[in-house]
Amino acid sequence: MMNSQLVKDMYTLEEQIEEIQRGNQTLQNEVIMAYQPFVARCVSDVCKRYIHQEHDDEFSIGLIAFHEAMHLYSEEKGSSFLAFAQVIIKRKVIDYIRKEKRQYIQPLLDVEEEDEHMENPEEISIAKKNYQLEEEAWQRKQEILELSKELKQYKISFQELAEISPKHQDARESAIFVAKQIAADQTLREYVLRKKRIPIKKLLRIVPVSKKTLERNRKYILTIFVVLTGDYMYLNEYIRG
Template sequence: MLESQLIDRDYRLEDQIEYIQRGDEQLRNEIIKAYQPYIARCVSDVCKRYIKKNNDEFSVGMIAFNEAIQLYSKDKGASFLAFAQVIIKRKVIDYIRKEQRQYMYPSLDVSEEEEIEDSPLEISEAKKIFQLEQESWYRKQEILELSKQLKEYKISFNELTKISPKHRDARESAVFAAKQLVEDPSLYEYVCTKKRVPIKRLLNLVSVSKKTLERNRKYILTVFIILTGDYIYLREYLEGVDL
């Protein structure tokens, strides 16, 4: 059985990815086949509907998963599946956008009298409206996903407006602290496992007081989640803060 073959290799998935990157094509095929259900789930999450193997979106997900195998590096700290999920979602979102743009102005079977001609300005404005509507939809999806993740850290989405630092320097300090958690593998693992900020260890890496870290810990965790997740649009809210 495929599963037993993978177990017999006695390697973590991240180690198996390294072997594939060194040229083990048989293992590549085994991994891709074994993780087809995972790929389908990632694609279904983006499409908000059940995706079958014969759907075009699934094929996009398979290609993205294979690309993730090539691009993955353990040095980045994230697990391979977390990294692959980001790549899959981005590729599927790009595919959906292209498909929607393709059908935005469908060809019409009309006579010359009925022919519709849009001015360049009208077309430009329509595209802007379409883009804004799409971005709004994706932001809402990211907010829903973030709300789910925040629950794992015992943070409610409604708390965010209350716990966000009011001053710019305080926000920058919190974002800097979150980056230390992302970039340090041991701290990253701690946060993902314990779902809390390692205050004492973090004090050695930042220039703020213990009291400040404790006061902003939920905001720091929220930024950590955004930085490590597939939150393309929510990251825009962090622009203006030194990321």
């Protein structure tokens, strides 16, 4: 079994979950501890109020649900672990509140019951749209955090990226084009994933870009490549325009 700190430093959250499912109890405890704020946020979304981690029973229900999600999750389900865990947490908390017969505002996961409390169809539409926008904003934030962690493997920081990114539109488009060529070519893609750098000599034979330009924009190209080849649904939208 791999060292938990090594797993946390080198692998994505989904890969950490796989390690937990193989029996890494230490890593499981560390992940639960690290994601308590995430659990609290999910529970708060259901209860529509601040959740105190020590005094609110709903938070305990959320933690139990998070633990359950870790052992039920599979990447074959087609979603990130956090998206999957969020659904499990909210369902469990809703079930708990129903059993306790407490007053609460139903989250938009249960659309049909939510609609019953809203007489105005326009109000329903606005509420759903706002919820979706908030959810997408949160997912983008999670992707950015995950990207920041992954870029460390390429020795790239966001601060550095802001300074060296191409300033002109045509230069950015050229760099994105190069990144797409790398991502589309299996040999080049595997080289970058293994070496954590772009194969400049090989690229010069297939892209109409000078060596000087490739060297100057190499970290920006690598960043685009990481987004294109990773699980970054929302960040990919920015690249596609």
